[in-house]
Amino acid sequence: MVPKVIGITGGIASGKSNVSNVIESLGYTVLDCDKITALLSLENMPIYNAIKKEFGEDYFLDDLSLDKKKIAKLIFNNKSEKERLDNITHPIIKKYLKDEINKFDGKLLFIEIPLLYEAKFEDLCDKIICVFLSKKMQVIRLMEREGIDEDYALLKIHSQMDLYMKKSLADYVIDSKGDFSETKSQVIDLIKKIEGEI
Numbered sequence: 474m475v476p477k478v479i480g481i482t483g484g485i486a487s488g489k490s491n492v493s494n495v496i497e498s499l500g501y502t503v504l505d506c507d508k509i510t511a512l513l514s515l516e517n518m519p520i521y522n523a524i525k526k527e528f529g530e531d532y533f534l535d536d537l538s539l540d541k542k543k544i545a546k547l548i549f550n551n552k553s554e555k556e557r558l559d560n561i562t563h564p565i566i567k568k569y570l571k572d573e574i575n576k577f578d579g580k581l582l583f584i585e586i587p588l589l590y591e592a593k594f595e596d597l598c599d600k601i602i603c604v605f606l607s608k609k610m611q612v613i614r615l616m617e618r619e620g621i622d623e624d625y626a627l628l629k630i631h632s633q634m635d636l637y638m639k640k641s642l643a644d645y646v647i648d649s650k651g652d653f654s655e656t657k658s659q660v661i662d663l664i665k666k667i668e669g670e671i
Contacts (some may be wrong), residue, residue, distance in 0.1 A: 476582040477671055478574055479595060482589035482622060483604030484636040485629055486615040488649030493585045494602050495660040503583040504573055506566065513565060514539050515555055523561045549632065563592050580671060590642060591634050602663070603643035605636060610650055 478519040483489045492501045514535040516537055524532060524539060534540050570584060590600065608630065615626040617662050640646055643665055649656045
């Protein structure tokens with residue numbers, strides 16, 4: 474059986490994790506791209522080895538682990554270095570996801586991919602959910618979550634594709650401006666709709 478694959482994306486602090494948690498609580502499998510990237514970045518794993526080969530020893534700590542803060546600092550305001558990193562990491566992540574999809578024996582599989590459109594991972598998905606939040610609410614939640622000021626929050630938000638654009642490209646939209654119970658209700662209704670379309 475080839476599973477139907479549903480991508481979950483959105484913007485930073487838009488509520489993707491809440492949506493994924495509800496879906497998992499309903500008994501479905503959700504692959505988390507951030508966790509997969511972290512796994513593949515451990516010592517001697519594919520991303521770890523690719524970064525060492527491309528960027529050298531300077532981006533590793535004394536305990537041999539990847540210096541994520543230094544990498545983040547390198548790419549945050551440097552488009553060419555970000556592209557350089559993406560060009561070596563995205564194919565590794567995509568291959569891992571394809572392998573997981575091929576191994577999956579259920580009928581419905583969800584994948585949370587924050588940079589789904591930016592990384593051009595749409596071809597992995599049959600349908601895509603965008604978790605949407607207005608920029609004003611994004612800024613407020615991001616400032617609260619990370620203890621940062623408004624300027625830095627906006628800088629982080631603007632480093633990703635505009636959320637209104639993601640919303641327009643997606644097949645389904647979850648608006649997460651309300652509290653968790655409102656988001657949960659929307660997710661439950663959407664899953665029923667998706668199940669009915671299989």
